[in-house]
Amino acid sequence: MAQRAIREYDGKRLFAKHWNEYFDGFHYPFKSVLVTSADELRQKAKEHGFEWLNQEPLVVKPDMLFGKRGKNNLVLFKVNKPGDVTLEDAAKWIEEKQSHEVTLLSGQHGKLTHFIVEPFTPHTQDQEYYIAATTVGEDDVLYMSAEGGMDVEEGWDEKVTEVRIPINMNEADIEKTIRANIPADIPSENREAFASFAIQFFKFFRDMHFAYLEINPLVLIGTDAHILDLVARLDDTAGFLMKDKWGDIEFPTAFGMEEKSPEEEAIAEADSKSGASLKLTILNPQGRIWTMVAGGGASVVYADTIADLAGVKDLANYGEYSGGPTTGETQFYAETIFDLMTRYPDPRGKILIIGGAIANFTDVAKTFTGIINALEKWAPKLKEHNTKIYVRRGGPNYEKGLADIKAAADQLGLEMHVYGPETHITDIVRMALEEDKK
């Protein structure tokens, strides 16, 4: 739950949906479609309301959260000369781009799945502007520039005016402050129109709970506003407030992110269904040290310590379980980890860290029941991989929890060392590794 990116298409759709409410004095000719294939585009062109796909020259770009599409040569706006792209050109281009994996200049790579198709908007450089808003520290900041286009980041300091707007500033002062800071190089005949747009843009950014909103370039032709390119992130914690205003909004995963493994997917699904928190990220499936740590903060210090003492290559996973998972949920989580950690052999054997801070009110013995059940099922495999288990935990009923898990391990013939609050939380990592050296 945090700030999450949305597609350019969805950002524009939000503008269009609320345009009349916010952008007094401007017209936004919202013509935009999002397609996942060339055929979908061809089909779309037959629908009523989308005749423009056949009538106007088009622009096509992937719409998958990454920027610098121009530099990556991933914008189709001309075949021979700018503004001559037909529907069929666009469809063919999509087909070609989808026929292979794409590697960006940043190194991210993957398949292109979503494209945004829009009319080509002829305009002159002096009609282009840059406008963006975000939150810096505790304040909102509005960025404005008389120069739009993809090179705005070069020469940022000279070109862009920043306006800080504290969260508690009233409407009148917001308007006054923005007006007072309109970039000097905007010609006087356009200043009023731009100021009016900027004020309304800021209010839209604020009221819609955007975390980041950038139009680059914004093209103002008379009273027509053209949003040629857009980047947006929403604060998804506001979802419950914005249900109607956002409508059905998608938060896609970033382009080039490795697909989640089935195990990670399964834990994420269990997490979404549970009141408790279950998180799992596999960092190195062949890693030697596996962790099963209770609590978000504790999981970080274990990861820190393993990276410090053993090196990050040995750290197989990151994750945590907390918020009072049921015995069944804990068992499922433990079994998932046991399964993963017994897939690749390591000549040095495996280390399993069952760690955690001193619980507030989670019954440790109860939580451990789920882990014991999982141990019983996976003991032969764990032994096969020469697994040493180190346990450290405190909190309600921890003595019983530690005694129970130790007894179970002894009976199963597993090597296990258990420690309570008298041992420093991460010291079991050091002990496990020192044991190693002997």
Place this chain on the structure above:
Amino acid sequence: MSRLFTRDTQAIFWNNNKSAIQRMLDYDYVIKRETPSVAAIVAPTSSAKFEKFFWGPDEIMIDVFRSTKEAVEAHPNADVLLNFASFRTAYDVSMEALSIPNQFRVIMVTAEGIPERLARTMNQAARDAGVTLIGPATVGAIAPGAFKIANIGGTIENIIKSKLHRAGSAGLVTRSGGLFNELCNIIARNADGIAEGVAIGGDRFVGSVFIDNMLRMESNPDVKYMILLGEVGGTEEYKVIEAVKSGKITKPVIAWCIGTIAKHFSSGVQFGHAGASANAERETAEAKNKAMREAGIHVPESFNDLPRVINEVYTKLYNEGVILEIEEPEIRTIPANRRPKNFICTISDDRGEEATYAGYPISSVATPDTGKTIGDVISLLWFKKVYPRWAVDFIETVIKTVADHGPAVSGAHNAKVTARAGKSVVESLVTGLLTIGPRFGGAIDGAAKYFKYAYDNEMTPAEFLAYMKKQGIPIPGIGHRIKSVRNPDLRVEGLKKYAAEFFPSTPLLDYALTVEELTTSKKDNLILNVDGTIGILMVDMWRALGYTEKEIDDFIESGTLNSFFILGRTIGFIGHVLDEKRLAMPMYRHPWDDILYDVKKAEEIG
């Protein structure tokens, strides 16, 4: 205020989170606080007036209100709000609390995932009001030996093991709530515990940040050194570095930022909290740890090395005499098995040397030389207050006025018939009492209720009459069978005279008399009768005694006014029953000729 909390700090707990509140009260009991740390609970949908909690082996009641406003009106000293509302409502609850001027000094917000813009607005509003806002997304704060918020510190056993039951020397600030306990454990094992600790919360935008809390700790004489546990992400630690460099913080600081692991992974893996993600090099745990070390802050090699550094700093301060040996205080223990009590009594107590009425020994109110009357006893046992003389005398006047109204009224008649059937005094009495209700004696309640309603809603007498007509109810307390304007009821005249002389003011009676003017202009006998006068004057009495309108409405709703009639008329009923017993009258049988017999043969149906 250099200390966040003291042993006298009391909180309003928003949301009836019973287990968390019980943990606070258990802590209070263990550390021998005199007052519970929770003064009141706000539960908007609750109909309860209080909630029972254990206080050591005993039980106490904590007031429950439907709004924060009502809670602080009743508990103006409670200057901490523990906002346990969900992420949907936590913002509104905080903003409402901040709109009450000069009430709250500290607001703690536990909800995780409040929309960022709302959280920022809330945090800024708190700063503007000079209120320390702890959270959102936190387990709270603790001042050992004084006050603990909700679940922080864990179980009582852990609290004692971690020396959180009495003040130590360290000031502790963390982002993570889960590691807060762990840090307290480490500090207890390697030093002498903490003097004050705050988990500032894991969301991106929190109210009070590290520096706010550390500057307060700098001025808190109990804090001898500070421990900061930061996290990857954000730049709050740099404010602390600035304060150390500029000399605003002079006490030794030990600090560590967790999340050094993050540097190994370019993006995509969220380590820890929502706020924990580095957007720039200087936000990494590495950069912050390095910068802190360079500023002269004690920074360990790793988290695993933290206990050693804490011990080192503590030992040095101890050897220098900055930190003194702490005398371990005596603590009380919570009984292992506690049973909730089935009954509650708030009016009298027979456990001591002498039984008491609302804290007053019986002998201090019983005999004539005490100057106390039955009115005083009623004020103690019914209202748990010592009423002034004029009110006590009024109550007694009412009792005397309603004691009897002859043998013909239905209650007295029933009592007499039962007595003649050979039943005992108590059986005969209750037969009479059971007759009391809406038609017999109930006009006192009704008059108070409707006249107060009309007065509160500023109805003119004509509007009031129209309203009652619409309701289809004759106005309670108006009308008499025999008495009229020209032939006034002397009991009523007596009550009015007494009130005129001794009541500070009688707004409701004055209003009722304007109503009477209108009703008697229609019909001569539509006068304000004795029931009406009593009910209305009782309301005037309570108003003059300073009761809130809500409390008065509660009195009326719970049948308190009827109680005066029940008590008074019991005197008369017993008189009639004893009269029958002495007369030894035979069994009563009603004569046939006084009954209209109209019995038809039952029809067969179905």
